[in-house]
Amino acid sequence: MPVYGEFAEIYARGDYPAFSVRIAEVLPPILERFDAAPQRVLDAACGEGSFAVAMAARGVDVTGIDASPRMIALAGQRAAAAGVSVRFLCGDMRHLPFRGQFDLVTCWYDSLNYLVSEEALGRAFGSAFGALAPGGLYAFDMNTTYGLAVNWRRTECYVQRDDGGVFEVHRPRYDFEADTATLRITAFLREGEHWRRVDEQHHERGYRIEAIRAMLQAAGFAELGVFASLRDLSPPSPESGRLFFYSRRPFGAPGGLTPA
Ligand SMILES: C[S@@+](CC[C@H](N)C(=O)[O-])C[C@H]1O[C@@H](n2cnc3c(N)ncnc32)[C@H](O)[C@@H]1O
DSSP states (O other): OOTTSTHHHHHHHSSTTHHHHHHHHHHHHHHHHTTOOOSEEEEETOTTSHHHHHHHTTTOEEEEEESOHHHHHHHHHHHHHHTOOOEEEEOOGGGOOOOSOEEEEEEOTTGGGGOOSHHHHHHHHHHHHHHEEEEEEEEEEEEOHHIIIIITTSSSSEEEEESSSEEEEEEEEEETTTTEEEEEEEEEEEETTEEEEEEEEEEEEOOOHHHHHHHHHHHTOEEEEEESOTTTOOOOOTTOSEEEEEEEOOTTOOOOOOOO
C-alpha cells in the first residue's frame, strides 16, 4: 500500500498543511538575507499543495510535484478553491523532469526523510541541483535522528485527532540499526452512519547533519546556512528535532548529477 493513498484526504483536512502555509509566510524575508527573490519555484513533494498555493497567491510562478496521485488531485482542488494557477504533476523527487529552470526548489515537512537510503537522498539532491538555474536556491527541512528517535517516541501510542469526523491514532517506533522511524497510522473517517478505517505505515530515516552536508556538497551545492528554527534562524544543537537547510547552486557550476 503506497503512503498518502487514502490518508491523503485526512492529511489535507487536518492540521498538517498549517506547517507549510506558515513557511510560505516567513520564507520571503529569509530568502532576502540570501539576496533571493525567486519568481520561478518548484515545490518537490508538494503534498496537497499548501505551500505551492500560498506562494502562488503571492504572485510567484509555482510548480508542484509529488509521488502521490491523491495528494496531487487534492492540490489541484486547493489551487482552484484559492483561485490561483499552479502546475501540479505526479512524479518522484529523485527524478525531477526539469533542467535549469527554477530560482528556488523547496521540499518541506520531512518529505526528504521518506528517502530511506543515502543513495536515494543523494539522488534527490542531484535532481534538485539539475532543476535549478545557476545561482538558484535549494531550501528544505528534515527531521533529525534525535527528532525521530526521541521526540517522535515520547508517547508509544496517541490520539492525533478526534473531532467527530476523523479519529486518528499514531503508533511510532524506531529502529536504531537502520536509523529509521516507523509511524503506524490508523484512522477512522466518518461517512454518514459508518466509519471507514484507513491504515498506513510511514517510514522516515534520520541522517546525521554532517552526512547531509556532505551529500549536498557532492551534488554541487554551496551551503548558505543550517538552522534549528525557521523563525529566529537559531543554530542546530544536539537536541534539535528538525533542521532547515539553505544551499545555492553556484553560478558557473557544471550541470550536476543527471537524474536517471
Ligand atoms: C509529510 S508530507 C509533506 C507534504 C508537503 N510538502 C507539506 O508541507 O505539506 C510528505 C510528502 O512527501 C511525498 N513524497 C514522499 N516520497 C516522495 C518521492 N520520492 N517523490 C515525491 N514525493 C514524495 C508524499 O507523497 C507526501 O506528499
